[in-house]
Amino acid sequence: MINPKDIHISSVIKKLLTGITGLSLVMFLIAHLIGNLTLFAGPEVFNAYAQFLHHFMHGMFIRFAEIGLLGMFLIHIWSAVSVQMSKKKARPSRYAVEADAGGASKKTFHSLNMLVSGGIILLFVLVHLNHFKYADHEAIGTMRLSNGVEAFNAYKLVVGSFQANFGYVLFYMLAMAVLCSHLMHGIWSAFQSIGFTRPSTLPYLNLAGKAIAIALALGFFLLPLLIFMMRGTFDPNLGPETIRHAANHFLPLLAG
Amino acid sequence: MKVNLRIWRQPGPHAPGRLVDYSIDGIDPSQSFLEMLDALNEKLIKEGKEPVAFESDCREGICGNCGLVINGVAHGPKAACTTCEVRMRQFEDGQTITVEPFRAKAFPMIKDLVVNRSAFDRIMSKGGFVAVNSGSAQDANLQPIHKDDAEHAMDAAACIGCGACVAACPNASASLFVGAKVSQYTWLPQGKVERHGRVLKMVKQMDAEGFGDCSNHAECEAACPKEISVSNISRMRREYTKALLAGV
Numbered sequence: 001m002i003n004p005k006d007i008h009i010s011s012v013i014k015k016l017l018t019g020i021t022g023l024s025l026v027m028f029l030i031a032h033l034i035g036n037l038t039l040f041a042g043p044e045v046f047n048a049y050a051q052f053l054h055h056f057m058h059g060m061f062i063r064f065a066e067i068g069l070l071g072m073f074l075i076h077i078w079s080a081v082s083v084q085m086s087k088k089k090a091r092p093s094r095y096a097v098e099a100d101a102g103g104a105s106k107k108t109f110h111s112l113n114m115l116v117s118g119g120i121i122l123l124f125v126l127v128h129l130n131h132f133k134y135a136d137h138e139a140i141g142t143m144r145l146s147n148g149v150e151a152f153n154a155y156k157l158v159v160g161s162f163q164a165n166f167g168y169v170l171f172y173m174l175a176m177a178v179l180c181s182h183l184m185h186g187i188w189s190a191f192q193s194i195g196f197t198r199p200s201t202l203p204y205l206n207l208a209g210k211a212i213a214i215a216l217a218l219g220f221f222l223l224p225l226l227i228f229m230m231r232g233t234f235d236p237n238l239g240p241e242t243i244r245h246a247a248n249h250f251l252p253l254l255a256g
Numbered sequence: 257m258k259v260n261l262r263i264w265r266q267p268g269p270h271a272p273g274r275l276v277d278y279s280i281d282g283i284d285p286s287q288s289f290l291e292m293l294d295a296l297n298e299k300l301i302k303e304g305k306e307p308v309a310f311e312s313d314c315r316e317g318i319c320g321n322c323g324l325v326i327n328g329v330a331h332g333p334k335a336a337c338t339t340c341e342v343r344m345r346q347f348e349d350g351q352t353i354t355v356e357p358f359r360a361k362a363f364p365m366i367k368d369l370v371v372n373r374s375a376f377d378r379i380m381s382k383g384g385f386v387a388v389n390s391g392s393a394q395d396a397n398l399q400p401i402h403k404d405d406a407e408h409a410m411d412a413a414a415c416i417g418c419g420a421c422v423a424a425c426p427n428a429s430a431s432l433f434v435g436a437k438v439s440q441y442t443w444l445p446q447g448k449v450e451r452h453g454r455v456l457k458m459v460k461q462m463d464a465e466g467f468g469d470c471s472n473h474a475e476c477e478a479a480c481p482k483e484i485s486v487s488n489i490s491r492m493r494r495e496y497t498k499a500l501l502a503g504v
Contacts, residue, residue, distance in 0.1 A: 002503040006456035011429075011469040012496045083427075083469040090361050090428035090468030096262075096275055097354045099328030101424055101478035103335050104486075111473050112426065189472040192486065195494030199408070199487045 011086070014079040019193030021076035022186055026212070028069060033219045039227070043155035047143050051151040077122070084115050106206065110185040117182040124175035132157065162227040172224040180217030187212055257283045257349040261296065263308055264356045269365050275354065285345035289332060290315060290322060292344055293355075309368035315340040317481060320416030323423065324369055325356040330423040330479040338418060338481040358423035362430070362465040373419045375465040376433060380417075382461040383454035384437050386446050399445055409443035412436045414482040424479030427468030432476040434462045435488035438495055452499035459496060 035053075038046045054062055100107055110117070135157055143153040162169050187209030191197050197205055258281045266273030280296050287295075290312050297307035313321035322339040326332035332342040347353060355369065363371040413436075421432035438455050441447025447454075474486045 002452050006460055010459050011463050012459050012493050086469040087427040097328035101329050103478040105475045105478035107473035107475045192472045192490050195490045197487055197490040199485055202487050
């Protein structure tokens with residue numbers, strides 16, 4: 001039925017790869033955001049969570065996850081860039097007048113600038129990894145958890161970083177706005193790329209994609225901002241009662 | 257009414273092209289866009305000038321022959337219609353209208369507003385048919401086909417192969433055309449026999465023709481005179497995945 005000669009690294013395979021890796025990275029972002037929310041439960045919970053991630057399956061889990069993520073990133077970048085590269089070749093002479101047809105079109109600022117937003121996200125990831133993953137962990141020190149385990153004080157690193165410098169908070173917020181733009185087109189487009197959309201589900205997937213994009217980016221957007229606003233109460237050296245302190249300090253701020 | 261036109265003039269495939277300004281008066285708003293171009297050509301011929309080359313055949317939106325980019329939009333300002341169905345009342349009196357050909361490497365220029373869309377024929381020759389021997393004609397109701405499947409197949413088969421999807425796509429991709437053709441056959445039992453080979457061959461030919469890759473802008477669906485849904489592109493990708501899995 002199938003002639004192996006008919007199989008090549010086609011434009012469709014590139015779309016399948018972009019979609020699969022894109023959706024996997026979105027799943028990672030959801031898990032990452034949920035994990036980060038433990039920051040609000042205080043240093044005990046956050047550090048225990050970080051300790052668990054690094055020692056789960058004798059540290060094998062985090063290794064596999066990192067290799068998997070790196071692979072996803074590389075494939076996503078390669079396939080997406082090669083799709084974009086085809087663009088110029090396929091239309092050597094541009095239109096004198098360019099306009100949108102409107103109606104069913106989903107061509108937006110977001111969809112037209114995926115390569116730019118993707119490039120900015122890549123730069124952000126490099127800065128982010130350099131700051132947290134490859135930080136000087138010995139200088140930060142450890143914290144004794146209630147079960148007696150001496151764990152790396154990741155809480156101090158994260159909260160300390162965001163409270164020390166508002167410029168850093170601003171950088172994160174801008175990066176998350178770019179992430180939002182990327183996902184506004186990216187999520188529904190990934191479902192379309194893997195062949196998941198049908199006439200009946202297409203409008204809902206488009207809407208759901210935008211909603212997830214906004215929710216995810218807003219979560220990551222607010223995290224550094226809230227930590228910065230809770231300076232003084234969100235103390236890296238405080239115990240599990242931090243969350244109560246933080247709430248007492250933060251709720252009046254919200255109220256007015 | 258009077259309109260000012262900026263029309264792409266290019267004497268031949270390799271000659272340099274440019275936008276040339278024309279002005280035409282006495283146009284009836286109920287005239288079609290192509291009738292306005294006919295009037296312009298009559299005027300040019302009377303003046304001893306070379307008329308503007310453009311394609312058209314049925315002039316009722318079913319043959320897929322006409323196709324111009326009017327003010328940056330393939331098939332002009334009115335949704336769900338071909339260039340020949342665009343009426344002059346859709347423009348303002350005195351408006352400047354830019355008219356360009358469908359631009360894509362896979363649609364090489366012939367002259368002025370005429371491009372060669374044979375790439376679509378070559379894609380069709382790779383799988384846009386049913387080759388299995390079906391014997392003598394059966395009773396029409398012998399093979400039950402669900403009403404919804406028949407409707408979906410018909411929606412995809414509405415494609416007239418005009419190439420507006422390629423012209424409108426920021427990447428000059430032919431995914432909507434190929435998606436519609438692949439879908440049309442896979443909805444029906446007759447087409448399912450050769451489904452795997454068909455999608456692989458048609459996609460391979462699409463890539464070989466030099467069309468761009470798809471970025472899911474869905475601008476093609478918006479420009480399509482038959483309003484063919486981008487869900488057909490999704491179906492093509494699904495079919496392609498199934499074909500790859502079937503080959504494992």
